Amino acid sequence: MVIETLSEDVRKVVERWKDKEGNLIMILHDIQDRYGYVPREASLEISRQMDQPLARIYEVLTFYNYFKLTPPGKFTISVCMGTACYLKGAPALIDEIRHILHVDEGETTKDGLFHLQIVRCLGCCGLAPVITVDHKVYSAVKRSDVATIIGEHSKK
Amino acid sequence: MKRILIQDTTGNLKKEKRDLHISFSTQIRDRGLTDQVQVVMASDLGVYDRGLAVKVLPEGVIYGGVELKHIPDIIEKTIVKGEKVEELVVERKNKQMRIVLRHCGVVDPESFEDYVAHDGYQGLAKALEMGPEKVIEEMKKSGLRGRGGAGFPTWLKWNLTRGVKGDEKFIICNGDEGDPGAYMDRSVLEGDPHSVIEGMMIGAIAVGATRGFFYIRAEYPLAVERVQKAIDQCYAKGILGKNIFATGFSFDIEIRLGAGAFVCGEETALIASIEGLRGYPRPRPPFPSVKGLWGKPTVINNVETLANVAYILLHGGESFGRVGTEGSKGTKVFALTGKVRNSGLVEVPMGITLREIVFDIGGGVLDNRQIKAIQTGGPSGGVIPEQFFDAPVGYEELQKLGSIMGSGGMIVMDENDCMVDISKFYLGFCVDESCGKCAPCRVGGTQMLHILNQISEGKGQIEDLKKLSEIAHAMQKASLCGLGQTAPNPVLSTLKYFEKEYLAHVLDKKCPSGKCASLVTYLITKESCTGCGMCARVCPANAITGNRQEKYTIDPDKCISCGQCYEVCKFGAVLRQ
CATH class of the missing domain: 3.40.30.10 (Glutaredoxin)
Structure with a gap:
């Protein structure tokens, strides 16, 4: 699934949360609210923009049941x-x-x-x-x- | 407009109920009162032992044992003159008491003004005047203990955090209500968000915190929305922010969302989650009061606890402390569910008996079945059999019975509920939710669940019961956090009180309640069978054959023990063994 605005979407979310400590879960919530799941591309983008290893993002994504890694169907x-x-x-x-x-x-x-x-x-x-x-x-x-x-x- | 409500509870007196409705309507019409009085069937008025019950609104008077001959009297006296028909009046002593839920349903949760009009933020004003020591003193007098489950005295928690030196301190409201069957925290957050904010601010004054966090489940969107709205209103009115009411006290609140992990209700795991990490618990000490969020002193209070605080400040600790028992003060909200007639949230003073909650408030067991037990404390609690229903509700009292107060789930179980099945259900929940960090919880839970599955399938051995309790005790002693330490409680308490049921599963390979499908067989007795064929029609496996003359029989090889024939037979011809 290609989301053209993805980089821009992530930037907005990261911008909103970047000065708050412990912001990763809230960022992921915002991304999931936007797309219905957390696409791998978004995680990569978050990793780049926040200068965090991808593993750090996936360790959180896979721990919590609420986060979905695949798009829900209609x-x-x-x-x-x-x-x-x-x-x-x-x-x-x-x-x-x-x-x-x-x-x-x-x-x-x-x-x-x-x-x-x-x-x-x-x-x-x-x-x-x-x-x-x-x-x-x-x-x-x-x-x-x-x-x-x-x-x-x-x-x- | 006046209203006459006729109780429409299920059961007998069907014809009488209808006659009463018709007669009321005709007599109202004959007297030309149709425009002023409405006659309605109401689902439940809470009267079960006095025949037909009628309630007249707006007076709110309830009449029991109403017969046709009473109708003219009721219309003449109550409707026309507004008097009571004394000989029919049913006195209902209200056993509930609302402190936590005092504003729910009364105050508009989205209106700051409405909250203020109901004494809102008066407690905060008082606390600002009194200063931290006196606030803690007042809390001590009240005797309030944590409502999240463990029951640690709130004043002591605050005092400990206050005593720790730190450049910054935090207060967290734990709204990660994860127990299946408990929803009081959601109701308070949705119905009265300002009172929780006020409670948190008073706590902040007491411990010297400058920032607060609401940790709320993402599954509660309305609660999140309402709390956020309330926070925004507070900032707009200058109740949150810098130098509040020019007192020099500054305080900020943010919301952080949970993401579906039961273990995050445990305080060290919750802190990890707010920090944006996996919700792993860590060993204590150091306790959060010393080293909490980002290593700073932190106090964590449950939603219901905080909802009590403003009330205590406003009405005084002593007045609050007069409610309840020696060790447990105030009220407790329970989510009364399961096989009970009136399910819902109830708030009762501590010290009330379990029997009063289930029978007087809850109206007893559904379909008049025999009650077997109630379960409190969710997956961390235990079952309490009927012989202990006269025990008063309190932290120590419930613990003595092998259960806990917990967050307030209260599930009524009847004769059709199998205790092996129940403990399997709760343990399965904890196994699913175990974070996997420590071995006692991760391995112990899985092994116990395996044994329980074997027992419910009729493959259990007598040694299994001993093994179950050994593993359970090891988990209690060795697990890292509250989840693992309390996960065996449902198993241990069912073993303690219902060992017979376990033995029936293990030795006789029978499930006395008929819940464990592999241990149940169904058969049809020819004597009672009328040959109606209902059973054959509902059987999903086509296992029942027969006709009107020869009656019906079940083919045991095809039967899947789903129990539908048993449920549907009106003549008691299907036997469960």
Whole structure:
């Protein structure tokens, strides 16, 4: 992902915080608020502008759960892998999603539209297998339904 | 406009409730009062033992055991004349007491003027007049102890930091509320940010700090926004900045955000995080009061603690100290959740019994199930079984029972909750959140979780119970910070009070509450089965077959023990073993 204004964006953020001690976490918060995650290029830029080793930035980024290193998708697809969904074919659904979108668990499609995550249990085992796209719930999903569900959102 | 509220709690008296509603409405109409009176069903009036309950607003009078014959009387006396129908009145003694939450919902949190109109910054003015020694003296009289969990006396903390020489000192407000099931700090920051700022400034006067930091979770955006707004207002009004009220006292406040690490609630880890580092705790001593933020003397107080301070200064330490018990003064806010009828934040005077909180304020257990225990203190706390519910709430009292006051989560558990499962849940949380710096916490937690998983899957051995408590004690003694030292508490307290449940899992390979799916089998009794087929319809694994004549049966090979058939059967024909 190329962000043309990145260097300028980082400069503004660093400018705002540079006189405050312990500013790194706040700088990273500002960057994540701006892009939805902390791109590696931004970390490199922060490292250059603040004259800090990149490792110093990544040690913080990887410690705190809140910071994301990959862009979130426009839509998050959650596939339930609770016991009931697992038995009623959730693995096949994941295969199908992988096949259509070319992403693995925890990844986002290249166009930034879909993020795939696997969740423990959505708590609606009677509707198994269940997929949610953001807050919309799809129940009793068959392998053949997956393309339709993804298609519904691609058009938006 | 007057309102008649009819309690619409779930349960019996469905028809009577409806009849009451209709009769009230018709009689109001017949008397031509429709424009002045509204009849509504209200979800809960807090009356559970007196039949149908009705509340009349704005008078706020509650009537219990209301029947159709009482309606004309209620309308005539209360609605028309504004009198009470004495024989029906239910006296509700309000067991709650609001000090911390005194402004929440009353004062507009975004208005400086509104806060000032409610005695805002009067405590600060008083503190500036009194000077540090007298402020600390007042705090000592109040007996206020830290509300973040450990319960260290606030005056002593302030006095220690005051006694340390330093060119610069800091005060930090710990708003890194990470316990699952506790949200009082968020509510105070969102609902009354100025009172926390005022408390922090009074603390700054006492210890001689010139800069303050709010450390707030990034997951609480509204709290951050409101606190920032309040800080900006204070700067605009000259309450923050240089030479405040021309007293020579200068003070600045900044906000720093957390980033999703539970361990940062521990004070040395929190300091590291404000410094922009990984949130690793470090050994104490030196304590933050000597060597804290950037090596300078630092005092760290929890949000709820600071919200008490202005009140104490304004009303006097002695008056505050009259509330509560010998060792625990004032009030405590609890987040009452779980299987309780009325869940939400409650603020109660210390010394109230657990039973009063759960039954009188909380209204008892959901669906009238049998209560098993309550859990306090989140992942650092423990469970308290029902036989100790008459114990008063206080720091030492809860500790004696093997739990802690903690930050104030209070979770009610009923007969369907499995204690092995509960301790697995809490320990799993701490294992996830362990920072990994010290071995006792990192390795000990993982090993205990492994053993608990084995037990819940029916692969536990009797020696495992001994091993669990050995590792637990090692973690308590050897871990670097509070997270690791307290992480085994849920396991130890469930082992102590519910050893039988562990034994059932280990020896009989059964889960008495039916929570641990691998240890539960379901079957249908032919005698009670009516052949309605509900169970077969909800079964996600198609494990139930049958028909109306031959009744239904569960195929144990296909059954995934999800328990849906058990939940859905109206005739008690599905048995859980």
